[in-house]
Structures are given as structure tokens and as C-alpha cells.
Amino acid sequence: MPAASELSRRGFLQAGAAAAGGLLLSFHLAPRGRAADAAAAGAPDSFAPNAFVRIARDGRVTVIVDKAEVGQGVYTSLPMLVAEELEIGLDQVTVEPAPPDDKLYADPILRFEATGNSTSVRGSWERLRHAGATAKAMLIQAAAQRWQVDPSTCRAERGAVLHPPSGRKLGYGELVDAAALLPVPAQAPLKDPKDFTLIGTSPLRLDLPGKVNGQAQYGIDLRLPGMKIATVAACPVFGGKVVNVDDSDAKKIPGVSQIVRLDNAVAVVADHMWAAKQGLDALYIDWDEGANAKTTMRDIVQQLEAAAQRPGLVARQDGDVEKALAGAATRVDATYQDPFLSHAPLEPMNCLVHVHDGACEVWTATQVQARAQAAAAAAAGVPLDKVTINNQLAGGAFGRRLETDGVTQAVRIAKEVGAPVKLVWTREEDIRHDLYRPYYHDRISAGLDAKGMPVAWRHRIVGSSVMARFAPPALRKDGLDPDAVDCAAQPPYAFPNILVDYVPQEPPGIPTAFWRGVGPTHNVFVMESFIDELAASAKQDPVDYRRALLGPSPRAKATLDLAAEKAGWGKPLPRGSGRGVAVVHVFDSYLTVVAELTVPEGGEVRLDRIVAAVDCGMVVHPDTVRAQIEGGILFGLTAALFDEITIANGRVEQSNFNDYRTMRMNEAPPVEVYIVKSAEPPGGIGETGTVGAAPALTNAIFAATGTRIRQLPVKRTPLRSA
Numbered sequence: 001m002p003a004a005s006e007l008s009r010r011g012f013l014q015a016g017a018a019a020a021g022g023l024l025l026s027f028h029l030a031p032r033g034r035a036a037d038a039a040a041a042g043a044p045d046s047f048a049p050n051a052f053v054r055i056a057r058d059g060r061v062t063v064i065v066d067k068a069e070v071g072q073g074v075y076t077s078l079p080m081l082v083a084e085e086l087e088i089g090l091d092q093v094t095v096e097p098a099p100p101d102d103k104l105y106a107d108p109i110l111r112f113e114a115t116g117n118s119t120s121v122r123g124s125w126e127r128l129r130h131a132g133a134t135a136k137a138m139l140i141q142a143a144a145q146r147w148q149v150d151p152s153t154c155r156a157e158r159g160a161v162l163h164p165p166s167g168r169k170l171g172y173g174e175l176v177d178a179a180a181l182l183p184v185p186a187q188a189p190l191k192d193p194k195d196f197t198l199i200g201t202s203p204l205r206l207d208l209p210g211k212v213n214g215q216a217q218y219g220i221d222l223r224l225p226g227m228k229i230a231t232v233a234a235c236p237v238f239g240g241k242v243v244n245v246d247d248s249d250a251k252k253i254p255g256v257s258q259i260v261r262l263d264n265a266v267a268v269v270a271d272h273m274w275a276a277k278q279g280l281d282a283l284y285i286d287w288d289e290g291a292n293a294k295t296t297m298r299d300i301v302q303q304l305e306a307a308a309q310r311p312g313l314v315a316r317q318d319g320d321v322e323k324a325l326a327g328a329a330t331r332v333d334a335t336y337q338d339p340f341l342s343h344a345p346l347e348p349m350n351c352l353v354h355v356h357d358g359a360c361e362v363w364t365a366t367q368v369q370a371r372a373q374a375a376a377a378a379a380a381g382v383p384l385d386k387v388t389i390n391n392q393l394a395g396g397a398f399g400r401r402l403e404t405d406g407v408t409q410a411v412r413i414a415k416e417v418g419a420p421v422k423l424v425w426t427r428e429e430d431i432r433h434d435l436y437r438p439y440y441h442d443r444i445s446a447g448l449d450a451k452g453m454p455v456a457w458r459h460r461i462v463g464s465s466v467m468a469r470f471a472p473p474a475l476r477k478d479g480l481d482p483d484a485v486d487c488a489a490q491p492p493y494a495f496p497n498i499l500v501d502y503v504p505q506e507p508p509g510i511p512t513a514f515w516r517g518v519g520p521t522h523n524v525f526v527m528e529s530f531i532d533e534l535a536a537s538a539k540q541d542p543v544d545y546r547r548a549l550l551g552p553s554p555r556a557k558a559t560l561d562l563a564a565e566k567a568g569w570g571k572p573l574p575r576g577s578g579r580g581v582a583v584v585h586v587f588d589s590y591l592t593v594v595a596e597l598t599v600p601e602g603g604e605v606r607l608d609r610i611v612a613a614v615d616c617g618m619v620v621h622p623d624t625v626r627a628q629i630e631g632g633i634l635f636g637l638t639a640a641l642f643d644e645i646t647i648a649n650g651r652v653e654q655s656n657f658n659d660y661r662t663m664r665m666n667e668a669p670p671v672e673v674y675i676v677k678s679a680e681p682p683g684g685i686g687e688t689g690t691v692g693a694a695p696a697l698t699n700a701i702f703a704a705t706g707t708r709i710r711q712l713p714v715k716r717t718p719l720r721s722a
Contacts, residue, residue, distance in 0.1 A: 052131045053082055054096075055139075059159055059173030061088055066098035066105035067124075068115040068367045069207060070397040071631075072686045073624040076205040078124055080620055084198045085132030085191060087156035088172075095206055097391040100369035115367040116402055116514065118587040118684020121620055125682050126190075133188040135179075142179035143170050193618065193679065202623035207393070219365045219392040220350045224420040227352070228257060230413050231276040231424055234265040234433050237289040237650035238509040242266060246284040253279045260416045267413045273424060292509030293650040300507045300647065301337075304441035308335075308462045312501030313478055315485040319497030324456035328447025332537050334530055336444065337711040338522040339644035340507075341437035341515050344660055347395025348430045351410035354420040359386040360411060365394030367401040375404035379411035398635070399514035402470070403435055431660055432652040436645050437515030438464035439507060440522045444530050447497075452538020453548065457495040459488055461523065462503045464512040479504065483519040487691075491527060492556040492585040493549035509650065516635060517690040520586045525640075528582040528695035529710070532702065542581050542699065543569050555590045555615050555678075556583055562674055563592035563613035576600055576721035577608070578703025582695035587684025589616040590676075593633060593692040595700040597669075603719035605641060605701065607669035612692070615676035616683040625685050626673040632689025633671055638663040640694035641714050 054062040063079040079093045098105050098113075105113040109123045136156050143161035144151040147168060154163050160171045193199075210216035235241060245266055247259040255275030260267040268279035325331060352363040353376070360380040366372040369389050377387045394401060410423040425433075440463035447456035465481040467474045475481060480502060489500045506512075515521065535545035543564045550557040560583055564570075569579060577598045584591040596609040612629050619625055642661035646653045654660040698709035705719050 052128060053086070053135050055135065055172050055176050057173050057176055059171045060094060061086070061092055061159065061172070062094045062096050064096045064098050066107075066113060066369075067120045068097075068365060068369075068391060068394060068397070068401065070115065070365070070367070070394040070401065072120070072628060073205055073207075073621060074115070074120045075207045076203070077121055077620045077624055078128055079206065080198055080203075081121075081124060081128035082132040084196055085129045086136050088159045090198065090203045090206065092159050093206070098369065100373040100389045102370040105369075113368065113370045114402065115397075116399065117518065118589075118686045118688065120684075120686070122588055122617075122682045122684055125618075129190055130188065133190050134185060137185050137188040138179040138182050139172055139175050141182055142175040146170070146175075146178065199618070199620050200622070202621055205624070216393055218347055218395050219352070219363060220347050220395070220424065222352050222363050222392065222422065224352065224354065227420040227422055228269050228271065228417055229273050229276050229424065230260070230267045230269045230410075230417075230421050231273065231280055231426060232265050232267040232409065232413075232429060233280055233283065233285065234429065235287050235289065236432065237287070237293050238433075238511060239290040239292050240264060240650075241288045241290065242285060243288045244286040249282040249284075250279040253282060258417060259283070260413050262409070262412055265409065267423070269413070269417055269421060277426065289650060290509075295508050295510075295647055295650045297646050297648070300439060300510070301441070303507070304439065304462050304505055307503045307505040308441055308443050308460060310503055312460055312462070312503035313476075313480040314499070314501050315480060315489040316498055316500040318495070319456075321456045321458050321497045321499040324497040325445060325447040325458065328455055329450045330448040330452070330537060331445065332448065332530075332533055333443075333445045334533060334710060336440075336442045336526045336529065338437075338440040338442075338525060339712055340439045340510065340512075340646070341639055341643055342431050342434045342645050342654070342660060343396075343398040343400035343515060344431055344434075344657070344662070345394070345396030345398060345400055348427055349400065349406045349425045350423060351406050352420060352422040353410045353414035355380050355411065355414045358382060359388070360414075361388045361390070362407060362411070363390045363392060364407060364410075365392045365397070365401055366404070366407070367397055367399075368404065372404050372407050375407045376411050379408045380415060398516040399518070400434065402514055405435075427657070428655040431645075431654055431656065434645075435511040435513030437521070438466065438512040441505075442522070442526045444526060446530065446534055448534065448538060452534070452540060454493075454495055454534060456497045457491075458499045459526070460501050460503065461485060461488060462505050463522075464506050464510075465504045466512050466514055466518070468504065469511075470513070481519075483514070486519040486523060487584075487586055488523040488527060490585070492553040492583060492590075493531070493546070494552050510647065516632070517586075517687040520584075520687075520691045521636070521694070524582065524584055524586070524691045525694040525698075525712070528584075528692075529698055529708075532580070532695070532699045533708065536702070541570070546581070546583055550583070553585060553590075555676075555680075556585050556592075558676055559583070559590045559592040559613040559615050562676060563594050563611050566613065566672060566674055567594035567596065567609075567611040569594065574598070576704055578700045578705070580696045580699025580701065580703055582692045582699065584688060584692040586688055586691050588681070589614060589683030589685060589688045591615075591629070591688050591692050593689075593696040595693075595696040597697070597700045597704060599701065599704045599719050599721050601721050603721075605697075605714060605719065607637065607667065607697075610637075610669050610671040610696075611674075612671065612689065613674045613676060614685070614688065615678050615680075616685050616688070617678050617680035618682050619675060619678075620682065622675060625675060628685045629673045629689040630671045632687060632691075633693045634663055634668055636690035636693025637697055640697050640712050644713050644716075
């Protein structure tokens with residue numbers, strides 16, 4: 001997504017007294033107005049509860065986190081940014097999820113309230129540190145005025161202001177009323193990174209104890225008094241509708257209380273999930289399958305192949321590619337294909353809704369709080385301010401919870417039931433009615449000089465535009481989707497002549513969406529696989545070949561050198577084993593992945609070892625960085641090895657983890673992660689590992705077997721030990 005303009009720090013911070021008593025720090029995306037001036041003059045009721053930081057009279061510090069906790073650790077890393085500057089320990093912090101509000105909590109990079117695109121830390125790096133620094137400055141000023149001393153003689157420590165010359169000390173809670181009446185400093189100074197005591201360490205994650213002892217509640221765990229459970233069957237063909245429902249047998253199931261018919265789905269409402277599921281199985285539904293009932297994968301692929309013959313929207317053009325290709329000593333051409341992919345989070349989609357008294361309350365795990373609120377309001381037919389979103393912990397998301405289809409459906413069902421209703425999609429419903437990572441068809445060509453180095457690079461990307469549906473304003477004026485060409489248009493390598501273009505091609509009836517790593521997951525697979533092809537054509541070592549092309553990217557080269565060293569690149573391996581490498585520059589981070597594997601007789605890939613070196617700028621919580629790289633790589637390897645969504649007669653053929661695989665523990669290789677020390681601003685990390693996994697894997701397969709993988713998943717290609 002396009003980066004936002006730099007926000008004015010001076011116009012970003014506001015402070016005031018909370019009506020309940022305490023210091024409230026708020027962040028607005030507009031300059032200070034009369035409300036802020038009134039608050040500074042002592043009118044506490046002029047501030048809205050839109051804070052990132054709240055300090056109560058008893059000294060309690062609440063950090064309001066505007067990102068969804070989907071397992072990536074933001075309930076720890078983001079409070080650490082505040083705590084570092086506020087001079088408190090992480091043990092003194094309480095976390096509270098932010099309410100929906102695009103004006104107050106818009107991500108500085110995404111420009112709306114969302115968790116995605118690996119922006120959580122890199123988008124919050126300055127604004128949350130300023131939150132803590134401004135609060136600390138005002139508390140010190142309040143203490144200095146009370147003691148009638150120079151503020152420069154005071155310091156903050158562990159939630160208190162100290163005056164060392166006199167030995168006096170005041171807790172933050174004792175100072176909040178006075179601090180709230182002070183003018184907001186134009187720009188409170190931030191700490192020098194050399195003085196960090198918390199950032200760069202790995203304290204216990206705040207959400208970990210509850211997840212270990214079972215106290216943590218995910219959306220699917222929630223219960224309300226009098227609550228009903230609903231589960232649903234949607235038309236098996238996208239775009240189809242309900243014609244008729246025979247629910248006589250379903251109503252005989254003990255515990256079934258109601259059947260709710262929607263335009264494209266039928267829900268069974270019951271006292272518990274088993275009754276709802278049994279009732280669903282007992283329904284007879286007559287579907288109008290619509291225009292997509294005969295769609296097959298062959299149709300979809302043929303349409304992509306035809307679209308690939310058309311010139312696309314130009315994303316990058318330097319030099320004269322056609323002339324350079326014509327004059328090249330060697331030309332290499334390839335076609336790559338990436339399948340539809342489902343998100344398949346371990347916690348299936350669910351949403352608890354209570355519509356009553358002209359209001360709607362929603363409990364769910366969402367990556368887009370404000371969008372979820374708007375969707376609920378539209379479905380319930382109530383004003384926006386009558387909808388409350390209670391964001392929950394999520395058992396996985398991977399982009400699925402950027403969508404609000406589940407919220408809309410749950411609200412529509414709850415409107416028909418005079419009680420709270422928790423809608424739970426079965427695993428089968430979740431996988432067969434997901435919004436999928438697009439199927440991509442790429443044509444790529446390169447011209448090499450007499451030494452085997454590229455003089456021309458042409459890359460045509462063909463596939464669905466997620467942005468056209470999800471965020472039309474993010475499209476370029478000519479319709480170019482920046483996500484579809486992400487990484488492809490900004491390779492880390494130096495090519496004297498390069499042309500990257502994009503042909504939008506929508507699959508008939510198949511909804512597409514962001515999937516962990518979004519556009520780069522397919523672009524980097526194609527680019528890094530093809531770079532390996534060029535190295536093989538030039539009869540050069542894949543690491544040396546990349547190193548020679550990384551002149552404009554020293555940070556990428558540093559990760560390549562480190563990963564190659566730690567992986568023992570170049571050391572002999574047994575017959576049937578191989579190493580593959582992939583270099584990634586994505587989300588402002590740099591990563592090199594080396595995969596080591598064996599393909600024994602029979603062709604079943606055995607992953608032996610993964611080595612990764614990452615430069616993600618300043619590191620807030622090193623253990624979280626390692627965990628995210630490990631998890632992202634395993635997620636990417638799973639998809640590359642096993643997974644695809646296929647269509648037959650308009651229907652998704654996969655249904656559960658038996659035919660949409662996830663990697664088992666005994667299949668997972670050891671993953672070594674090495675972090676490059678950097679003073680650069682933080683980069684994104686949650687999706688970076690996923691992006692680099694597939695090409696490292698397939699390049700290792702080539703090294704082990706001589707078989708080049710140009711179509712994922714790997715299981716499609718018969719392999720033999722070399």
C-alpha cells in the first residue's frame with residue numbers, strides 16, 4: 001500500500017484530563033483546535049476518550065493498542081515503545097484494545113485503522129514513543145512546579161518522578177491532575193537509542209501467561225447469558241442463491257431453536273454447536289447456483305494465459321528491454337504459476353452479536369475495527385455510534401480477518417433472534433467460502449551477456465487485483481494495483497534494462513483477498529526462482545551470482561553473506577540433498593533464507609534445515625522477531641509444498657486439513673534466525689519470512705534433483721533423487 005505523508009509531530013500530540021480523573025494522551029490526525037486549547041486551560045470534559053496512553057490517579061498505566069493481536073506479539077512490542085519513553089516497566093502496563101475510529105487510530109502507513117502489511121511496529125515506532133515521552137515530560141514538569149525546582153534537576157524512574165538533590169519522589173498517580181492542566185510540549189525529546197533499557201530486550205510477552213494457563217479468551221471462547229449458537233451453509237457456488245429450504249427434519253433435532261434464511265445462505269440456530277451442526281446436516285436446500293456453476297480450473301487458467309498475451313499496465317520501465325533482449329548473448333524465458341490459497345486459520349471464523357434496543361454489540365477478532373463497525377451498522381440498520389466492537393484475541397488470521405463478511409452475516413442472523421448469537425463457521429465452510437490469495441500467471445524473460453549477467457529483465461504479472469475490491473483509492477490512476485507488483489517493480493538487484501507490467505484478470509466468481517505476505521509472496525517466488533535459473537544458465541554459484549547483482553543494496557547483501565556463512569554454503573552435501581537461497585527486500589526489511597533438504601528415492605521432500613538472516617532495522621523485541629520469521633517461513637513452506645485451492649463445477653474442492661494440508665511437527669525443520677544489528681528505523685516482520693520461504697525451497701529442490709519448480713505447490717511435480 002502507498003505510504004502516508006509524514007505527520008506533523010507538533011500537530012499530533014494532545015493531552016488533557018480524563019473525565020474519570022487522570023492524564024489522557026490523545027493522538028489526532030489534525031492540528032490542535034479549540035477543544036485541545038480548552039483542555040490545556042483546564043476543561044477536562046473537552047477531550048474525547050481516544051488515547052493511546054492513560055494514567056489513573058492510582059498510578060495505573062493503560063496502553064491502548066490499535067492493532068489486533070493475532071499471535072504476532074503486538075500486545076507486548078507496542079506497549080514497550082510507550083514504556084521505554086515513559087520510564088516504566090512492562091510489568092506496570094495494562095493493555096486495552098482500541099475502539100473503532102479511523103480518524104484517531106488510522107495507521108500512518110495504511111491510512112486507516114488496520115492490522116496488516118507488517119506495519120504494526122514500523123507505523124507505531126515514532127507515535128507511540130512520543131506518547132510516552134510527552135507524558136513523561138508533563139509529569140516531570142508537574143512535579144518540578146510542586147517542588148519549585150528546575151525540571152532539568154528531575155528524572156523519571158519506574159512510574160515516579162525523582163528529585164535527586166533533595167531525595168524527593170512523587171508517583172505518577174499523584175501528579176496526573178496537575179500534569180493534565182499543563183500546556184502540551186511542542187515536541188518532547190525522545191531517548192537516544194544508546195540509552196534504551198527496554199527496547200531491544202525480550203521480556204515475557206504480556207499475553208503469554210493467559211495463553212499458557214487457559215485464561216486467555218479468543219472470540220470462539222466467548223459466552224453470554226442466554227446465548228445461542230449458529231452455524232451456516234452458504235451456496236457451494238460463489239454468487240449462488242437460496243431457492244427453497246425444507247427445514248422440517250432440522251427442527252426435530254433437540255436443541256435447534258430457529259432456522260434463518262438469508263439470500264445466499266441458511267443458518268441453524270441452536271442451544272449448542274453440536275445441535276446446530278446436526279440441524280444443518282438435516283436441511284434440504286435447493287440452490288440457484290448461478291452463472292459460475294460450470295467454472296473449472298481449466299477455464300481460469302486459460303483466461304490467465306490469454307490475458308498474458310496482452311500488454312499490461314507498466315509498473316517499472318528503465319532502458320530499452322526489447323533492444324537489450326534482441327542483442328543478448330543468451331535469452332532465458334519461463335512461465336510461473338501460483339495457485340489460489342486459503343487462509344485456513346486454526347480458529348475458524350466466528351462472531352458473537354447481540355442486536356437489541358436499537359443498538360448492536362459485536363464480539364469478534366478483526367483486523368479492521370472501524371470497517372467491522374461500519375459493516376455491522378449497515379447490516380443491523382442502526383447508526384454507527386450505536387455499534388460497539390469488542391476486539392478479541394485471534395487464533396490466527398493471515399489476512400482473513402481483514403474481511404468483514406463474517407460480521408455482516410452474523411449481524412443479519414442475530415437480527416432474527418431475540419438473544420445473543422455466536423456464529424461459528426465450520427472448518428469446511430471456512431475453507432470453501434474464504435476469500436483466496438489470487439491465482440497468478442507470470443511470464444518472465446531475461447537477456448544475458450557473454451559472462452552470463454543480465455542485461456535485460458522483463459516480467460509480466462497476470463492475476464486478480466485485490467486492491468480494486470478492498471481499497472480502490474490505493475490504485476494508480478490508470479488502475480495499476482501496487483500490491484500486485486510489490487517487490488517485482490523494486491527488485492534488490494541492478495538491471496540496466498527492466499520492464500515490469502501487470503494485466504488485471506479476475507477469475508469468474510472467485511473472490512480474492514490479501515494472504516500473509518500479500519503480493520510479494522508470488523512475485524518473490526517468481527523473481528528468486530528465475531534468478532536461480534539465470535545463475536544455472538551462466539553456470540555460476542547462486543550465492544555468488546546474487547552477490548554480484550546486489551551492488552545497490554548493501555543491506556540485502558549483508559543478509560546474504562550472513563545466511564550463506566551460517567548455512568555452510570558451498571560445503572558438500574550427500575547425494576539427493578541440496579541447498580537453495582532466496583533474497584528478499586519487503587516491508588522495509590531485508591531477509592535471506594537458505595533451505596537445506598533431501599529428496600530420497602520416492603520423491604518426498606524432507607526439510608533438513610532452514611537458516612535465515614534478517615535486517616529489520618531497530619529491533620524492539622528480538623524473541624518476537626525470531627518467532628515471526630520462524631512462523632512465517634513454516635507457513636510459507638507449508639503452502640509451497642502442499643496447498644492449493646482448486647475449482648470444479650464452480651465449487652471449491654478442498655474442505656479441511658486432510659486435503660488442505662498444514663505442516664506437521666515431525667515435518668517441520670529446525671529454523672535458525674540470525675538478526676543483523678541495525679540503527680535504521682524498524683521494518684516489517686510478520687509477513688517477511690513467508691515471502692522468502694517458497695523460492696528457497698524450490699531452489700533447493702533444483703539443487704538436489706535438477707528439477708525446476710515453476711508451478712506451486714511442489715506436490716504437483718514428480719521428483720526424483722539426483
